[in-house]
Amino acid sequence: MVVGGPYHILAKPGEVAEKVIAVGxxxxxxxxxxxxxxxxxxxxxxxxxVYTGDYEGLRVSVACHGIGGPSSAIAFEELRMLxxxxxxxxxxxxxxxxxxxxxELVIPDAVACFTTYGVLATYAxxxxxxxxxxxxxLEALVQEARxxxxxxxxxxxxxNDAFYxxxxxxxxxxxxxxxxxxxxxxxxxxxVSRLRRFKSAAVLILSNNVVKETxxxxxxxxxxxxxxxxxxxxxxxxxxx
Numbered sequence: 264m265v266v267g268g269p270y271h272i273l274a275k276p277g278e279v280a281e282k283v284i285a286v287g288x289x290x291x292x293x294x295x296x297x298x299x300x301x302x303x304x305x306x307x308x309x310x311x312x313v314y315t316g317d318y319e320g321l322r323v324s325v326a327c328h329g330i331g332g333p334s335s336a337i338a339f340e341e342l343r344m345l346x347x348x349x350x351x352x353x354x355x356x357x358x359x360x361x362x363x364x365x366x367e368l369v370i371p372d373a374v375a376c377f378t379t380y381g382v383l384a385t386y387a388x389x390x391x392x393x394x395x396x397x398x399x400x401l402e403a404l405v406q407e408a409r410x411x412x413x414x415x416x417x418x419x420x421x422x423n424d425a426f427y428x429x430x431x432x433x434x435x436x437x438x439x440x441x442x443x444x445x446x447x448x449x450x451x452x453x454x455v456s457r458l459r460r461f462k463s464a465a466v467l468i469l470s471n472n473v474v475k476e477t478x479x480x481x482x483x484x485x486x487x488x489x490x491x492x493x494x495x496x497x498x499x500x501x502x503x504x
Contacts, residue, residue: 269341271309272326278305279345280315280324282500284493285338285352287330287448290482295325295353295493311338318497328352331424332382332451339455339463349400349503350456351496352465355485356420356446357429357473359438365480366488368415368495369444369467370404371396375421375437376450383454394453396464403502404464407495418443420467422450434473445473462503466492 272279284295292312296302299316305324306313313326324347328338339350356369374394378384383392408415421442423429429445437445449465456463468488471479482489 269344271337272306272311272313272341272345273308274305274313274345277346278315279313279342279347280322281346281348282321282503283324283326283342283347283350284496285326285328285342285350287328287354288482289327291353291489292325292327294486294489298490298493298497299323299325318500321500323497323500328448331447332380332422335448336382336451336455339452340459343459343461347461349462349500350452351400351463352448352452353489353492353496354446354448354465354467355470356444356467357434357471358469359434359443359445359474361472361474363443363469363472365469365471365477366485367469368408368413368492369420369469370401370408370415370417371420371449371465371467372401372417373419374449374453375419375440375442376423380422380450381424382451386454386458392454392457394450396453397456397462400462400464400499400503403499404466404495407499407502411495411498413491413495416443420444420446420449422447429473431474431476438474444469466496468492
C-alpha cells in the first residue's frame, strides 16, 4: 500500500476539477485543453500532464493516463485522490465488425477482459469485477450524442494487455462473443472506479478496423474526431451531478 498523497500527479489540492477527461496520448491533452477557457497546467510530472480550465462555466480537467492498465490505473487512482468525481476516457480503439469505419465513435456499455488482465488481477485476485460505466454518465453521453446528431455505436468492448498481439484470429474470437471494439484501458478505469467509488465512462474513436486489417490512422488524421468526441463529453458533463 502506498502511504501519503499522489506520487506521480503532483497537483496541489483543489487544482484538479471534479470532472475529468482522461486520454492516453500527452499530445491529445493539448488538443482537448484547447476547448477550455484559460487552461492551466497543474501537473507536468512523470508523463502525466494535467490541465484545468473552464468550459462554459464548468470547471474541467484534462489528464493523460498513459498506455495500458497499470499506467492508467495509477492516473485514475491519483486523480481520485486529488478530487476527481467523474472521469471519462477519450481514447482510440480498433473495430471488430466488418462494417465499422475508422473515425466512428463507440460508447462502451460494458467491458470484457481476460481474467489474467494484469492490473485487475492484482486489485481483485481470483474474481472478475463487474466492468460497466456509471449509468448516469453513460446516459448523458448517449443523450448528448443524439442531440448533436452524431453517428455512434453503443456496445461492449474488450481491454487487452498486448497491443501487438491483436491478430485477425484474436479479433474474430472476441467479435463472435458480442464485442464490437478492442482497446487497452477501459477495464482499468471501470474497475478502479467501482473500487474507489467515482463515476466513469468512455468515448472511443475507431483508429482502425482490426478484422479488415486497415492501417491505424495517425493522430493528425484523427484530430477532428478527437475534437468532436471531446465536445460530446464536455456537453455531457453539463448533465451530470
